Amino acid sequence: MNPYIRRIKELSKKMDPEILAEVEAGFVEKEYAKGSLLLQVGQICTSHFLVQSGVARKFYCHSNKEITTEIYFHDDVAISLDSYIMKKPSDVYLEALSPLKVMVIDYKRFQKVSEKYPEVMILDKMFIEYYAVWFEKKLKEFQTLDATTRYLAMLEKEPRIIQYLPVTIIASYLNISLETLSRIRSKITA
Amino acid sequence: MNPYIRRIKELSKKMDPEILAEVEAGFVEKEYAKGSLLLQVGQICTSHFLVQSGVARKFYCHSNKEITTEIYFHDDVAISLDSYIMKKPSDVYLEALSPLKVMVIDYKRFQKVSEKYPEVMILDKMFIEYYAVWFEKKLKEFQTLDATTRYLAMLEKEPRIIQYLPVTIIASYLNISLETLSRIRSKITA
DNA sequence: TTGATTATTTGACTCAGGTCAAATTTCCGT
DNA sequence: ACGGAAATTTGACCTGAGTCAAATAATCAA
Numbered sequence: 001m002n003p004y005i006r007r008i009k010e011l012s013k014k015m016d017p018e019i020l021a022e023v024e025a026g027f028v029e030k031e032y033a034k035g036s037l038l039l040q041v042g043q044i045c046t047s048h049f050l051v052q053s054g055v056a057r058k059f060y061c062h063s064n065k066e067i068t069t070e071i072y073f074h075d076d077v078a079i080s081l082d083s084y085i086m087k088k089p090s091d092v093y094l095e096a097l098s099p100l101k102v103m104v105i106d107y108k109r110f111q112k113v114s115e116k117y118p119e120v121m122i123l124d125k126m127f128i129e130y131y132a133v134w135f136e137k138k139l140k141e142f143q144t145l146d147a148t149t150r151y152l153a154m155l156e157k158e159p160r161i162i163q164y165l166p167v168t169i170i171a172s173y174l175n176i177s178l179e180t181l182s183r184i185r186s187k188i189t190a
Numbered sequence: 191m192n193p194y195i196r197r198i199k200e201l202s203k204k205m206d207p208e209i210l211a212e213v214e215a216g217f218v219e220k221e222y223a224k225g226s227l228l229l230q231v232g233q234i235c236t237s238h239f240l241v242q243s244g245v246a247r248k249f250y251c252h253s254n255k256e257i258t259t260e261i262y263f264h265d266d267v268a269i270s271l272d273s274y275i276m277k278k279p280s281d282v283y284l285e286a287l288s289p290l291k292v293m294v295i296d297y298k299r300f301q302k303v304s305e306k307y308p309e310v311m312i313l314d315k316m317f318i319e320y321y322a323v324w325f326e327k328k329l330k331e332f333q334t335l336d337a338t339t340r341y342l343a344m345l346e347k348e349p350r351i352i353q354y355l356p357v358t359i360i361a362s363y364l365n366i367s368l369e370t371l372s373r374i375r376s377k378i379t380a
Numbered sequence: 381t382t383g384a385t386t387a388t389t390t391g392a393c394t395c396a397g398g399t400c401a402a403a404t405t406t407c408c409g410t
Numbered sequence: 411a412c413g414g415a416a417a418t419t420t421g422a423c424c425t426g427a428g429t430c431a432a433a434t435a436a437t438c439a440a
Contacts, residue, residue, distance in 0.1 A: 062334045069329070081326055085319045118308055125315040129275045132318055135325035136271055139259070142332050143365050144252045147427070167388065175333050180427055182389050337397070357418065370397055372419050 002075040004130035005050075008123050009075075019117050026109040032056075032096040038078060039094040045083035046107045051076050054100035055164055059172065060092045068173040071097075071161055078102070081131065097165065147176045151184050192265040194320035195240075198313050199265070209307050216299040222246075222286040228268060229284040235273035236297045241266050244290035245354055249362065250282045258363040261287075261351055268292070271321065287355065337366045341374050 012020060029052070032038060038056065039045050049056070051072045058070040058078065069092070072078045083090035084107065114121045141150060151174060154161060161170060171181040202210060219242070222228060228246065229235055239246070241262045248260040248268065259282070262268045273280035274297065304311045331340060341364055344351060351360060361371040 060330075067333055069333075081319075082323050085323050115308055115312075118305055118311065121308065121311055121315065122305075125311065125318065128315065128318045128322055129271075132322035132325060133272050133275050135322060135329060136259075139325060139329045139332065140250075142329065143257055143259075177428055178388080179390085179429080183427090186389075367398060368418075369399080369420085373397090376419075 001070075001077065001130065001134055002073065004134070005075045005077055005127075008126055008130075011126075012123060015119055019113075019120065023110070023113050023120060026113065027103045027105055030102055030104050032100040032102070034096055034098050034100075036096050037093055038096065038100075038102070039080055039083075039090055039092075041091060041093055042089045043083075044087060045080040045090050045094075047079075048084075048105040048107075048110075049078040049094065050103040050105060051078065052101040052103060054096060054098040056094060056096050056100055056102075057169065057173075058092050058094055066172050067175060068169055071158070071165070071169075071173060073160055077127070097169070142175070147174065147180055148184050148187070150174050150176075151181070152188075191260075191267065191320065191324055192263065194317075194324070195265045195267055198316055198320075201316075202313055205309055209303075209310065213300070213303050213310060216303065217293045217295055220292055220294050222290040222292070224286055224288050224290075226286050227283055228286065228290075228292070229270055229273075229280055229282075231281060231283055232279045233273075234277060235270040235280050235284075237269075238274075238295040238297075238300075239268040239284065240293040240295060241268060242291040242293060245287040246284060246290055246292075247287055247359065247363075248282050248284055256362050257365060258359050261348070261355070261359075261363060263350055267317070287359070332365070337364065337370055338374050338377070340364050340366075341371070342378075 012023075027050075032054075038049055041060070049072075051074055053074060056072040056078050057068050058072075058080070059066045059068040061067070070076075070078070078094050080090040080092050080094065082088070083092075110124070114124050141153065145153065154170075154174065161173065167178060167181055171178045174181065176184075202213075217240075222244075228239055231250070239262075241264055243264060246262040246268050247258050248262075248270070249256045249258040251257070260266075260268070268284050270280040270282050270284065272278070273282075300314070304314050331343065335343065344360075344364065351363065357368060357371055361368045364371065366374075
C-alpha cells in the first residue's frame with residue numbers, strides 16, 4: 001500500500017498550506033510497545049494509524065489460528081476498514097510487532113475538515129480507492145497462485161516482510177501452515 | 191453489493207433535487223444483448239454501469255480458465271475498479287449474461303458534478319468504501335472457508351446466482367472446478 | 381556456559397479438491 | 411418427435427497442502 005500513501009502525501013504538498021495545517025493539526029503522535037494492540041476485536045475503529053516507524057499487522061482468529069491479513073511499515077496506514085466504515089465492532093486486531101510510532105488520525109475531526117475542503121475529501125477518497133484496488137489484487141492472488149508462487153511474489157514485492165518477521169506470521173500472512181512455508185523455503189534455497 | 195447501492199440511492203433522495211437532477215442528467219441508458227461485453231480486456235474503464243435489469247458478470251482469464259469475480263443483478267454496479275481508478279487498461283471483462291439494461295455513468299461528467307457538490311462526493315466516496323469492505327469480506331471467505339462452505343454461504347446470501355446461472359459460471363465464481371461443484375451439489379441434496 | 385524455552389525443520393500420513401475421461405442428461409433447431 | 415450439441419454428473423486417479431509428532435536449531439536468562 002505505501003507507494004499509494006506516498007502519492008497522496010505528495011499531492012497533499014500541493015495543497016493550500018493553511019488547509020494542510022488544519023488537517024495536520026488533527027494528527028496525534030503515539031507510541032506502542034512491541035506486542036501491544038492499537039485496536040482490539042470488539043472495539044470500534046475511529047482512527048487511521050499512519051505508521052512512522054516500526055512494524056505492525058492486522059490479524060483475526062479463525063479456528064484457533066491467527067490469520068494475518070496486512071503488514072504495515074513506514075508510511076502504511078493501519079485501519080480496520082469494516083469497523084471504521086460501518087461503525088461496528090472490529091473483527092480484527094491491530095498489533096505492534098515492534099516498538100511502534102504512529103500518527104493517529106481521528107475520524108470525526110478529519111471528517112469535519114474533509115467536508116469543509118473538497119480538495120481534502122478528494123485525497124481521503126483516493127485513499128479508499130487505492131485500498132479497494134489493493135484488495136482486489138490480493139483476492140486475485142489467492143484465487144490464482146499456489147503457495148509457492150505466493151511466497152515468491154511476496155519475496156519480490158514485499159521483501160521487508162521476510163527480513164523482519166518470524167515465520168509464524170509470514171505463514172499466516174500467506175495463509176499456509178508453518179510447515180508448508182518451511183518446506184517451500186528449503187525447496188527454493190536448494 | 192446491492193444493499194449498499196440501495197442505501198446510497200436512498201440518501202441521494204434527501205439531496206437537493208436540483209443537484210440530483212444535475213447528477214442524473216449524466217446517466218445514459220444502454221442495452222446489451224446476452225453475451226456481449228460492456229468492457230473488454232485492454233480497454234480503459236471510464237464508467238460505472240448501474241444494472242437496471244438482467245444479469246452481468248466480471249471475469250478474467252487465467253491459464254485458459256475463466257474466473258468470475260462478481261455477478262451483478264438489479265441495483266448492482268459493474269465496474270473494473272483497477273482500470274477506472276488507475277486509468278489503465280482493464281484486465282477483466284464485463285459481460286452481459288442475459289439481455290441487459292444499464293445506466294451508464296460517465297466518469298468525467300460525474301467527476302465534475304462531484305467536485306462541485308460535496309454532498310455528491312460523499313456518496314461517491316461511500317460507494318468505494320462499501321466496495322472495499324465487500325472485498326475485504328470476500329478475501330476473508332476465501333481464506334477461511336472450504337469449497338462446500340463457500341457454496342452454502344452463496345446459497346444463503348446470493349440465492350439468485352444458482353437460480354439464474356449455469357454451473358460453469360457458478361463454479362468459476364466459487365473458484366472451484368465444475369466437477370467439484372457437481373459433487374458438492376449431489377452431496378447436499380442427498 | 382548451560383539449561384530451558386521457543387522457533388524451525390523434517391518425516392509420515394491424510395484429505396480436499398484438481399484432472400482426465402467416459403457416461404448421462406438436458407436443450408434446441410428443424 | 412428426433413438427432414446432435416452442450417451441459418452436467420460420475421468414476422478413477424493424482425497432488426498440493428494440512429496435521430500430528432518428533433527432531434534440530436536458535437535464543438535467552440541466570
